[in-house]
Amino acid sequence: GENVEQHPSTLSVQEGDSAVIKCTYSDSxxxxxxxxxxxxxxxxxxxxxxxxxxGEKKDQRIAVTLNKTAKHFSLHITExxxxxxxxxxxxxxxxxxxxxxxxxxxxxxxxxxx
Amino acid sequence: GAVVSQxxxxxxxxxxxxxxxxxxxxxxxxxxxxxxxxxxxQSLMLMATSNEGSKATxxxxxxxxxxxINHASLTLSTLTVTSAHPEDSSFYIxxxxxxxxxxxxxxxxxxxx
Numbered sequence: 338g339e340n341v342e343q344h345p346s347t348l349s350v351q352e353g354d355s356a357v358i359k360c361t362y363s364d365s366x367x368x369x370x371x372x373x374x375x376x377x378x379x380x381x382x383x384x385x386x387x388x389x390x391x392g393e394k395k396d397q398r399i400a401v402t403l404n405k406t407a408k409h410f411s412l413h414i415t416e417x418x419x420x421x422x423x424x425x426x427x428x429x430x431x432x433x434x435x436x437x438x439x440x441x442x443x444x445x446x447x448x449x450x451x
Numbered sequence: 452g453a454v455v456s457q458x459x460x461x462x463x464x465x466x467x468x469x470x471x472x473x474x475x476x477x478x479x480x481x482x483x484x485x486x487x488x489x490x491x492x493q494s495l496m497l498m499a500t501s502n503e504g505s506k507a508t509x510x511x512x513x514x515x516x517x518x519x520i521n522h523a524s525l526t527l528s529t530l531t532v533t534s535a536h537p538e539d540s541s542f543y544i545x546x547x548x549x550x551x552x553x554x555x556x557x558x559x560x561x562x563x564x
Binding site for chain 2: 381383
């Protein structure tokens with residue numbers, strides 16, 4: 338089955354700096370890659386996603402890039418703010434419908450310091 | 452995105468008792484919902500796929516007789532942890548799909564004493 342690796346496990350940046358989180362996946366059939374933000378004691382929130390027919394997607398301060406050949410994708414957060422502090426999870430699936438299963442990475446704890 | 456609620460948000464129970472957790476899709480009907488378990492500082496692990504009107508599909512290693520899933524309507528799936536033990540203490544989260552995107556509920560924290 339699919340295996341998703343995520344690095345780093347923890348990341349500390351100063352406010353205003355950029356943060357990059359990287360994931361690799363094993364199943365070349367995977368074609369949908371969401372990123373979730375999870376705050377303490379809450380469920381994960383979708384922040385951005387990308388499908389395999391696209392190499393990059395951006396939404397304000399957040400961007401995701403996908404390299405299908407290398408089977409890796411990355412989350413980029415620019416101009417970080419204290420409220421960006423949370424745990425971020427990448428995931429991969431062989432998308433196609435509402436029953437598509439997600440395989441999650443191990444998570445990255447991002448701390449944005451003042 | 453989809454709106455998913457869970458009830459209760461937290462529950463404490465004695466060892467040996469059963470606990471039911473509800474997951475509701477508030478905006479759209481959901482023929483498929485998912486149940487995850489998350490231990491402290493760990494990732495989300497899929498437990499089972501809940502299918503409306505049919506049996507749930509459990510992931511390898513998940514005891515179906517211990518974690519009973521019922522998806523009796525298009526807006527409600529329930530997870531019952533039977534004969535709960537301290538090792539079942541965890542954060543249980545459900546989700547529903549909109550195409551291949553999953554939207555998660557707020558989670559239920561279970562503490563078994």
